[in-house]
Amino acid sequence: MKELIETIVKPLVDYPDDVLVDVVEEDDRIIYHLAVNKSDMGKVIGKQGRVVKAIRTVVYAAGASQQKKILLEIIE
Template sequence: MADTPETTETARDQEFIEYVVKMLVDNPDDVKVGRKIDEMGVLITLDVHAEDMGMVIGREGMTAKALRTLLRVIGARNNARVNLKINEPAGSERARRMETP
């Protein structure tokens, strides 16, 4: 399938977040970015290695907030609402705490 200008333009948000996150983390091969479009807009999902969650979230969530802000700017250029969901990895501390009664 050949890239149309529309396809290339709309996939930039996914490529951007993947590039930035891979530069932040210690395990770039474990970074997985998904993209879903629905009536609410574009949802970018991000999966990273459990050890890298701290770098992606940042102190008090500042890194995650910055990533979301940049994605919204990219979306605004394409008249789309773009949101970022960072999935909790299976082996993370938070996942273990939530499982413990």
């Protein structure tokens, strides 16, 4: 899943080397923390959050087979 997030986000940003995805696993959920360069934050979020909503939709659909809830958070 980490590779999927990186594959989606890296082409969107100006600094693909700054894209970092950290994984935190808990009992009932898996949280993916996405960090990008500050100047790329707007590109990842998109107008009215449309881009990040689309990314989350793809990630949640890909993780539907797992028994844990999946969350994607963007951190600064």
